[in-house]
Amino acid sequence: MQELIAKLSQMEGTHSPFENAVRELPIQVCRVFLDEKGRIRPAAFRETDCAVRCKNPERMAEIFPKTTAGHGYCVLEAFSSELPSKVTGKRVAVLFSGGPAAGGHNVIAGLKAALGRGNTLLGVKQGPKGLINGALFEITTESIQARLNTGGFDFLGTDRTKIKTPQQFEKVKDTVLRNKLDGLxxxxxxxxxxxAAYIAEYLEEQGIKCSVIGIPKTIDGDLAVGAHLPISFGYDTATKIYSELVGNLTQDAASAVKYYHFVKLMGRTASKITLEVALQTRPAVALISEEIAEKNMSLDDIVDHIVRVITERRLKGINHGVILVPEGLIEFIPEMRTLIQELNSVLGEYEKDIRDLPTLKNKQEFIYPLLSPQSAQLMASLPEDIEEMLILDRDDHGNVKVSQIETERLLIEKIRYKMSEVKRHPDKFFGQGPGKINATPEQIEKIQGTALSVQSHFLGYEGRSAKPTSFDASFTFNLGLTAGSLVLSGKSGYMAAVTEFYRGGKVLALPLAGLITVEMRKGKEEMVIEKSLVSLDSPAFKAFAQNRDKWAAEDRFNSPGPIQHWGPISRQLPLCVALDQDYPDFRDFELGEEHRITSEEL
Structure with a gap:
């Protein structure tokens, strides 16, 4: 007994048998980062014939004159060189910003490996806020080796502070100068x-030589740049976790033969997570926000579609299924999008007036006359808790906290009512003619006697800070190597990128200013990197669209199972990436050569 208790104690502090094993797993390293003896070294960069330009490059040149003059929107490509490895004495800081994503620790490991023992890597505690406050510490070999292939952002922590005021930029400058930083x-x-683009420009204007490099992180998959950057890190891990859970629910639905599971999936703007999980699991219904916006579907149109699927499945004796709902759906429904845009404008202009009103009713009475009649009527028809959230609960950018709006519950309530209509007025729904469903009187009678049992779920945080997949572990390490190499090469104002996941990996640097566009926030224009959404012309969406009617008509679900770090699917890429990038297969990514990271390399 005492021996077992002792073994349990040894497992504390992220030392489970699994965690101990994944720390020892090799990862794939792009060949550009390996010398002739297979040892890790930084790479150099050269200009390519490719450029990344935003929709309004002249305006970006006005906002970022220093950095755009330095790179001219040109994409850089890494190549093997001995020169950067001789650079020593550099001090580089790294920080996490925004929501966590699996693989963050391997970014730090890659950075440390690129910098080598001749340079110093510093960690910034609690993200941009820590940068402003100067909360830096030196990252040791032992500390990062203990976190290799594990976790999300817990080593450094993170926050969502946006650096935008003159005072904040001044404090960033003080942190850079006080810590003698050569890179951030x-x-x-x-x-x-x-x-990162703004900080790079500011430091250039101040005459401070500090390379600022961004690394693409978001589980939503909405930070992507075509073939230059097929996906950001964290997406593969998150979608595999969600696919396992949704696969379990499809199995449960078929086992219990009575539940419809409504599953809201994280992804505030893009529906890329929902699309990937749908391809992995084959649910009865998967809503894609971008398609709903493109087809101008109303809330009633969406409800009618789901009710029709449920009804037609019932005619075949199937009274169960899984329905996937993207987190940001509510903003893509035309009338809801109009309402939210009007609210953003009103709340931006009258923020203090509305904040000072004592009750929700007072706020409603103030806001309603400022909305269009259609939006005011729609808002009044919503459940009061959702209406309250639209008015009161906003994020740091002035946007509705979409993840906290129970869109799945709103759909469930409307679907319940519509299904009761089907039972009360069968002549409106069954029979011959456009839009009607063919059914015998016996089938109609059976449907009228069948109840709709539902369960709702939100899968979000479960996927953000897991142990990274084999792909994300390798991807993030190479992104860290890329960022470290860019700093040693004296480059600034770039985002690290890795592409060509199926044939050894290709390492690039993308000019940040070339990715930026204009977005409306709090009723005002703001510069931000353009989000990558689901394209209805993409091979991934087309594959989904060609098969979803089969999945709706009968159970064809998949249960992909848990993430594998060794086994038949341990090298699997996201299906959306393999389809959209026209890779020959999705089962065996290749980012370079297998490499076991040693303490000497960190």
């Missing part, structure tokens, strides 16, 4: 990498 690496999503 910002790991984050579109907002965080936009911040």
């Amino acid at each position: 690496v910002i790991v984050g999503g579109d907002d965080s990498n936009t911040n």
Whole structure:
């Protein structure tokens, strides 16, 4: 008994048998980072014939004159060189920004490996806020080796502070000068990498030689740049976790033969997570926000579609299934999008007036006359808790906290009512003619006697800080190597990128200013890196669209199972990436050569 208790104690502090094993797993390293003896070294960069340009490059040149003059929107490509490995004495800081994502620790490991023992890597505690406050510490070999292939952002911590005021930029400058930083690496999503672009420009204007490099992180998959950057890190891990859970629910639905599981999936803007999980699991229904916006579908249209699927499945004796709902769906429904845009404008202009009103009813009475009649009527028809959230609960950018709006519950309530209509007025729904469903009187009678049992779920945080998949572990390490090499090469204002996941990996540096566009926030224009959404012309969406009717008509679900670090699917890429990048297969990614990271390399 005492021996077993002792073994349990040894497992504390992230030392489970699994965690101990994954620390020892080799990862794939792009060949550009390996010398002739297979040892890790930094790479150099050269200009390519490719450029990344935003929709309004002249305006970006006005906002970022120093950095755009330095790179001219040109994409850089890494190549093997001995020169950067001779650079010593550099001091580089790294921070996490925004929500966590699996693989963050391997970014730090890659950075440390690129910098080598001749340079110093510093960690910034609690993200951009820590950068402002100067909360830096030296990252040791032992500390990062203990976290290799594990976790999300817990080593450094993170926050969502956006650096935008003169006072904040001044404090960043003080931190850079006080710590004698030669480089600053910002790991984050579109907002965080936009911040990196502004910081790079500011330091250039101040005459401070400090390379600022961004690293693309977001589980949503909405930070992607075509063939230059097929996906950001964390997406593969998150979608595999969600696919396992949704696969379990499809199995449960078929076993219990009575539940419809409504599953809301993280992804505030893009529906890329929902699309990937749908391809992995084959649910009865998967809503894609971008398609709903493109087809101008109303809330009633969506409800009618789901009710029709449920009804037609019932006619075949199937009274169960899984329905996937993207987190940001509510903003893509035309009338809801109009309402939210009007609210953003009103709340931006009258923020203080509304905040000072004592009750929700007072706020409603103030806001309603400022909305269009259609939006005011729609808002009044919503459940009061959702209406309250639209008014009161906003994020740091002035946007609705979409993840906290129970869109799945709103759909469930409307679907319940519509199903009761089907039972009360069968002549409106069954029979011959456009839009009607063919059914015998016996089938109709059976449907009228069948109840709709539902369960709702939100899968979000479960996928953000898991142990990274084999792909994300390798991807993030190579991104860290890329960022470290860019700093040693004296480059600034770039985002690290890795592409060509199926044939050894290709390492690039993308000019940040070339990725930025204009977005409306709090009713005002703001510069931000453009989000990558699901394209209805993409091979991944087309594959989904060609098969979803089969999945709706009968159970064809898959249960992909848990993430594998060794086994038949341990090298699997996201299906969306393999389809959209026209890879020959999705089962065996290749980012380079297998390499076991040693303490000497960190």
